[in-house]
Amino acid sequence: MSGPKLRKALVLLVSAGLALVTGCAGDGDDSAGLPADQQNSVAGGSGSGDGIRLGILGQCEGPFGGFHEDVVAGTTLALARFAGATPESSTSALEGFSGAEVAGTPIELVGIGCGDDTADRVVQEVRRLVEQLGANVIIGPLSGDEGIAIAEYAKSNPELTVLAGISGSQEQTLQVQAPNYFRFYGDGAxxxxxxxxxxxxxxxxxxxxxxxxxxxxxxxxxxxxxxxxxxxxxxxxxxxxxxxxxxxxxxxxxxxxxxxxxxxxxxxxxxxxxxxxxxxxxxxxxxxxxxxxxxxxxxxxxxxxxxxxxxxxxxxxxxATLPADVRTPEIEEYLAAADETWESIPGSLSGNEPAPPSVAAAFGFFYGYYTAGVALVEGLEAVGGDVSDLDAFHEAIAGLTLDLPYGEISLDENRSGIVDxxxxxxxxxxxxxxxxxxxxxxxxxxxxxxxxxxxxxxxxxxxxxxxxxxxxxxxxxxxxxxxxxxxx
Incomplete structure (x- = not known):
């Protein structure tokens, strides 16, 4: 199924009201990275209070399950560099972080979603993060059909802010056009x-x-x-x-x-x-x-x-990144920051075995989620940390030009990246x-x-x-x- 038929099916999927699945991953929970139906409650993830209540949509199963650590680490590194976040583990990003704050506004990680490259699973996960755990900002998802489903979900939930992770399908921005969905990277074309x-x-x-x-x-x-x-x-x-x-x-x-x-x-x-x-x-x-x-x-x-x-x-x-032969001071600083943030992480390029974090950071899955984290920080800075006016917050994000390690990125009229x-x-x-x-x-x-x-x-x-x-x-x-x- 593709094109208009796929989008119609995804709209029906979102509006049909999939059952909520209990539990989540992250924030020191031993079940981090498991499917939702195998997870325990997130530590401290009540979703109550002011500020940013962040949910990260990863993918711990299916064809791209090996990138689950990478993508959570990407967002964590951005918040560690620019929002004062401290990872809860020196050897895994899946344990979550604490202490993130931008312009006086705290950023709390309420959960990590576990996708499997299918639209139905990722909608289950985003509903759990938003409707059960109280997330008001989502970073992700990873893969193509997931992106279309989450864009449709965002369009139906205007109180939500979604910064896409690295999902490369075209439709999620060019056709769905949700005003609260932002993609700071290119699509597969x-x-x-x-x-x-x-x-x-x-x-x-x-x-x-x-x-x-x-x-x-x-x-x-x-x-x-x-x-x-x-x-x-x-x-x-x-x-x-x-x-x-x-x-x-x-x-x-x-x-x-x-x-x-x-x-x-x-x-x-x-x-x-x-x-x-x-x-x-x-x-x-x-x-x-x-x-x-x-x-x-x-x-x-x-x-x-x-x-x-x-x-x-x-x-x-x-x-999203460039091969290792291209090295600039900005790239070197970015990779060094990853190695300073963790002792090691089991990223995909190391066969999910412990390795220097810069190995994962140099690849696009990690980096896409990193750019989303940077966009969240800069969007908050642009509104002085005040997200009570969502239209103003979303307008600020849409107007950003990010000066990133692998090049500058701005958004087009459909809030999708213009990239080198x-x-x-x-x-x-x-x-x-x-x-x-x-x-x-x-x-x-x-x-x-x-x-x-x-x-x-x-x-x-x-x-x-x-x-x-x-x-x-x-x-x-x-x-x-x-x-x-x-x-x-």
Whole structure:
């Protein structure tokens, strides 16, 4: 289900009044990160009193369950840096924090929601946080369909303020347009801006096959690449959409053309499916070759390395952060702050084993929730900590321009991020390991994607957008990056 049908189903889901689920995670509770029906009450989370009563929507189960620690840590770091918060544990963000305050207004963590990438579960969780625990601000969610559901919930609950976490579906802002829902990052289409231009005009790809998860984020990510590649004159020959969470990709790989039939493949298969899908390609179509493959944010060096070094040369779309070869004083300060806030945290990039917090902080899941936390702080500062006038508070948030470690972010008229996109390539370092190197930055991309998308166009899906040439403002205008330094 996608597009208008999905949004209609989500509206019905929100309005149907799902049963509240008791319990929560965080604030020192041993059950942190468990599903709601397995959790105990949050310590101190009555939701009473003045100030900000914060609920964080994470995802502790499903394809992206490994990022649960990362996203809670992202918000916690923002509040530790700029609101005086103190984490309750030196080795896990899931234990919560205390002492956060902005302009005399306290920020209390009332609970951590546990999603599983489905709309029904995340609505259960947000209702528990808001209607049972009294949250008046939500940060999250993580994934595509979740974002559409929470945007619809926000639209039906105007007294709530929602700062999206890192959910990359397009519809949550461009179509739903809830005035109390804010996204300080790009969507999945934005993150692929310029990739098609690079592959067609610099690498000589004329034809490509696309394989993407069959849900809102996969559709959005594929839509951005298709609009970009076709916009500059390329042709998409096949579109294959395996369901999110697929374990056996063999039939979907068989539906792709052979390596001698197209110039390349674009992958937008994420979560636990990325490696399984790539392994199925090797088994069904032959070895991976970097000059014939490209992917979105999940196409990273760790997975590629596990499949062999021949993947070096493949291009990768952008995400909320930049690859490790780009280092500025602002980025270094941000990463150092993460290491000063905890001794270690079990982030996704360390296999959920204890590691320096900067490892997780350098990836976009952590960073998206960090930007939301910064936006909350700066929004509160803009109104002097007075949130009694929600219209003024929301107007202040909508007007923010955040000066962030990985670049400045402002919002468009639908309260969605206008961002710079970093494109990269997998390469071999001197030790023969696959690493990710930034090759270009595409500045100032918004979710209309050069006029491709609007509130009146269909939602990204299996058949939209069509493969059509159109002028794109960034064609030929990407800023080259050499040895981690933008050349402008």
């Amino acid at each position: 934005i993150w692929n801006a310029g990739l098609g231009d690079l592959l067609h005009n610099e690498e000589g790809w004329d034809t490509v096959a696309v394989i993407a998860d069959d849900y809102s984020f996969g559709h959005t990510s594929a839509a951005g690449f298709i609009a970009d590649f076709c916009g500059v004159g390329g042709k998409v020959t096949h579109r294959v959409f395996p369901p999110l969470g697929t374990t056996d990709y063999s039939s979907y790989i068989a539906a792709l053309p052979g390596p001698d039939e197209v110039d390349g493949y674009f992958w937008a298969v994420g979560g636990t499916g990325t490696q399984a899908a790539l392994e199925a390609f090797v088994n069904g179509q032959g070895d991976l070759s970097g000059d014939q493959h490209a992917g979105n944010l999940f196409f990273n060096p760790d997975l590629a390395q596990a499949l062999g070094t021949d993947i070096a040369g493949a291009y990768v779309g952008g995400f 996109v970093g494109l990269s390539r997998l390469a071999l370092d001197d030790s023969g390991n696959v690493v990710q190197e930034t090759v270009a930055i595409v500045p100032g991309v918004d979710q209309t994607f050069g006029g491709t998308f609007s509130p009146d166009t269909p939602s990204p899906g299996r058949d939209f957008p069509a493969c059509e040439e159109r002028e794109l403002p960034w064609e030929g205008n990407a800023i080259p990056v050499v040895d981690g330094v933008p050349q402008s």
